[in-house]
Amino acid sequence: MACLSPDEVKKIGFRCVGDNPRISDKASFYNPGNISLGNNVRIDDFCVFSAGEGGIILGDYIHVAVFSSFIGRGKIALSDFCNISSRVSVYSSNDDYSGQSMTNPTIPEAFTAVDHADVYFEKHVIVGCGSVVLPGITLREGCAIGALSLVSADCDAFSIYAGNPIKRIKSRSRDLLSIEDEFLKSK
Template sequence: MAYYTDLELTNLGFRTLGSNVRISKNASLYNCERISIGNNVRIDDFCVLSAGHGGVEIGDNIHIAVYSSLIGAGKITISDYANISSKVAIYSSNDDYSGEFMTNPTINEEFTNVSHADVFIGKHVIIGCGSVVLPGVTIGEGAAIGSLSLVSKDCKPFFIYAGTPVRPLKERKKNILLLEDRFNSQKNEL
């Protein structure tokens, strides 16, 4: 995978840019001035980050795997240590499917009824391959979303969810919090 150099990343004009950021040259980045990226972030091939008015905020130690997309006018926040698996789609805007209005961005706003709402993904969240996250959703810290899930409602912290639409399956272990402390201690010792 060919990554942008540090200088190339700086020249893209991100709102903020941390260190050790690796973004594939095959990723598509729109409105970089509305995108903030923390430290130790990897964004793989064919990902799309299209920041609307609310922007996109990516924390530290984040992986966004191949073919994933973050799109919409609302703010999309991905907190530290989260993992976005391949082909995940996160939307902060959504067309009206009722038939009362026209759809798609080639149509003037007066004929559409697009809704916009912020999306928040907490620390240590993992979203499985092929999942879709809809506008207005909060996925609580430590929640796990199984592959091919539709996240249309908020998810409680430290629960495992799956399905279309998602439903809680069982609690998730919190050992990751202890591992986070150890990880940060080792990092600070260096």
């Protein structure tokens, strides 16, 4: 993966950028003035960040793997140490599929009924490849989402979920919290 230089990252026009960004030269950013990146953020090839009014905020030590996307008018916020696997789609806006309105962004708002709602990922969340996270969702600290899951409801802390629709599978270990402490002390 070819990464942008610090000067190239600055030219994108992010709201703010922390230290040590590793951003692919093949990633795309729309409305970058509404996107904030923390320290040690890695964004891989072919990711798309389309920030609406709410913006997109990535904390520290975040990895976003290839072909992932973050799209919508609402806020999308990832706290520290989140890991987004390949082909994950996170939406803070969603069309009305009922047929009682028209759909798609080429239609004026007066004829659509798009739902906009903020999305929050707390610390140490991991989302498996091919998963979709819908508007209005909060993934609590340490939550893990298995591959190919449809996240249509909030998920509890230190729990593992999977499926379509998602179901809680079991608890997730909290050992990573003490490992985080050791890691931060080593810095």
